[in-house]
Amino acid sequence: MKEINENKKAWSMLSKDHYEHYKKRLSDNKIHINENIINELGDIKGKSLLHLQCNTGADTISLARLGLNQAVGVDLSESNVFYANQLAKDFKMNHVSFIESDVLKLDEIHHEKYDIVFTSEGVLGWLPDLKKWAKVVRSMMKDDGYFYVYDSHPFFHLFDEDLLSLGETKLKYDYFNVKADEADEIGGYASDVKHAKNYWWNHSFSDIINALIEAGLEINYLHEFDTLFWQNGNMDEVKPYLFKYKHFNNQLPLSYSIKATVKR
Numbered sequence: 001m002k003e004i005n006e007n008k009k010a011w012s013m014l015s016k017d018h019y020e021h022y023k024k025r026l027s028d029n030k031i032h033i034n035e036n037i038i039n040e041l042g043d044i045k046g047k048s049l050l051h052l053q054c055n056t057g058a059d060t061i062s063l064a065r066l067g068l069n070q071a072v073g074v075d076l077s078e079s080n081v082f083y084a085n086q087l088a089k090d091f092k093m094n095h096v097s098f099i100e101s102d103v104l105k106l107d108e109i110h111h112e113k114y115d116i117v118f119t120s121e122g123v124l125g126w127l128p129d130l131k132k133w134a135k136v137v138r139s140m141m142k143d144d145g146y147f148y149v150y151d152s153h154p155f156f157h158l159f160d161e162d163l164l165s166l167g168e169t170k171l172k173y174d175y176f177n178v179k180a181d182e183a184d185e186i187g188g189y190a191s192d193v194k195h196a197k198n199y200w201w202n203h204s205f206s207d208i209i210n211a212l213i214e215a216g217l218e219i220n221y222l223h224e225f226d227t228l229f230w231q232n233g234n235m236d237e238v239k240p241y242l243f244k245y246k247h248f249n250n251q252l253p254l255s256y257s258i259k260a261t262v263k264r
């Protein structure tokens, strides 16, 4: 698919910068994951975890530091996977490994099952087909395992992002997205913005939730947060890796999480 290939090229342009950025950050041996996620995951010691859309593996390594038995990251970009493996080697994380794959095709090449299937922070919008995605998620879960996603809120993605930063809410994108939005810049959260065509699909909440239900999962919860996980312009870092607009209090939902288990 043309859009996926363009996304792959675009993300690959950032791999080396991301590797260098996250290598520095992780060198303090701490866990660099925001508290919305940490609190909801709870105790994951001794578990196996599959991390979808893991980029260069920084969060996979942080999650492994929480005491996982095994962590496997998956990403579309060959160079992200190359640098993710390098990062695991740098920090001597022998129980962390990575697979290069389109998430939507992962079940064609990988058949293990995990206690936790995890994905977070800038993920679902890169996927054109959530029904297929949810089937892949289910196929990677043990029957007593769980799925967890933490991502940017579909409602937040309706507004002109530059104007939000100035305190204005002007609708720019469709909520019921039938076709991808095309952009010509990517990145900017861990390295400079690069010029590269890329495609993003804004999925409605009903599309996300119904895809999971149709794949045989039961929703344990849906939580909404007034904080975002990157600094989108004029925002304060209110907690490590969590940002809030200076001019909106709790008026806008900026991120959400869902936990789901296999329906019995």
Ligand SMILES: C[S@@+](CC[C@H](N)C(=O)[O-])C[C@H]1O[C@@H](n2cnc3c(N)ncnc32)[C@H](O)[C@@H]1O
Pocket (backbone or CB within 6 Å): 004, 007, 008, 011, 052, 053, 054, 055, 056, 057, 058, 059, 060, 074, 075, 076, 077, 080, 101, 102, 103, 104, 120, 121, 122, 123, 126, 127
């Ligand atoms: C914003 S980053 C997510 C970063 C993530 N929060 C982390 O752990 O660092 C989005 C990632 O999704 C990956 N990606 C995009 N489309 C994908 C697909 N179809 N299958 C697998 N990975 C994909 C990109 O290569 C990129 O690394």
